[in-house]
Amino acid sequence: MSQSLSEECTPLKQKYDSCFNSWFEGYLEPAVAASQSAETRAAYSKKKADEFQEKCGKVWEEYKACVQKAVKEKGLDKLLAQAREENPLTEPPTHPPSSGQ
Amino acid sequence: MHFFSQAFQYDHPWTHVVIGMWHKYPNSKCTHVVSIDTIDRSVDPETGIIRTERVLGCKQKAPMWIVKLFGGSEDAFVREISFVDPATQNVTITSVNLSLSQFATCYEQIRYSPISPTQTLFSQTAEVQARMALWRSAADSLEKWLVQRFEQNAQLGKSGFTDVLRNLWEERHRASP
Numbered sequence: 001m002s003q004s005l006s007e008e009c010t011p012l013k014q015k016y017d018s019c020f021n022s023w024f025e026g027y028l029e030p031a032v033a034a035s036q037s038a039e040t041r042a043a044y045s046k047k048k049a050d051e052f053q054e055k056c057g058k059v060w061e062e063y064k065a066c067v068q069k070a071v072k073e074k075g076l077d078k079l080l081a082q083a084r085e086e087n088p089l090t091e092p093p094t095h096p097p098s099s100g101q
Numbered sequence: 102m103h104f105f106s107q108a109f110q111y112d113h114p115w116t117h118v119v120i121g122m123w124h125k126y127p128n129s130k131c132t133h134v135v136s137i138d139t140i141d142r143s144v145d146p147e148t149g150i151i152r153t154e155r156v157l158g159c160k161q162k163a164p165m166w167i168v169k170l171f172g173g174s175e176d177a178f179v180r181e182i183s184f185v186d187p188a189t190q191n192v193t194i195t196s197v198n199l200s201l202s203q204f205a206t207c208y209e210q211i212r213y214s215p216i217s218p219t220q221t222l223f224s225q226t227a228e229v230q231a232r233m234a235l236w237r238s239a240a241d242s243l244e245k246w247l248v249q250r251f252e253q254n255a256q257l258g259k260s261g262f263t264d265v266l267r268n269l270w271e272e273r274h275r276a277s278p
Binding site: 003004025045046049051082 | 116119120123124126127134135136137138139140142144145146147148149150151152154157160178180182184185186187188190191193195197199202210253
């Protein structure tokens, strides 16, 4: 499993990653199946979003606090703020690389 | 601007590739990626789209001229934003460099989409662009500084030579009146 940019955050990072991966592996295939209609998709998404928060929310808060501090210490917070301002990417890109080339 | 693109297929179902995506590093062929941190993640309770923002730490030796010119170090960081959309079965990943971003940007886009129940298409594009505005303003400042220096030197040259001429001829007049 990969490391955190800060050694002291690595244990929390790995705990969080494991939590996310185990949730995600249960999430993905049913999510594809639930996308047949908008209603089933929304019902499934809401249920799984809540479940993710319930399962991984606590370790996420701990890991986030650690990594935010490390990001600041490396001077990456300013670069990140600038990158977010230039390109917030809050929505999926509208022109991803096209398929079938 | 320089452009790069490639596309190929993995012989695995889309869901397997997307699950595997979170296990891509570490791997023995990509030792340059040394750290990965999630700094933001959301699961949209309406659409089921997962947005993840990560910071990747890379170690790669840069050529000496780049290190000298830009003061780069071995550590470089990249911001990566991914969207997993189960409804359209699309994953899009956008990455941009944080390190040296004042000089140039490397903007990469990746997409994973199904081509069949057992095959997944990977397509990737990258644009590398030096920040021309910065070069232009740096070049402009350099020119201004050079012109000022030139003017100062020209002034000093004029007044210095005036002194030399006066001293030279005053002396000669004194020597042979």
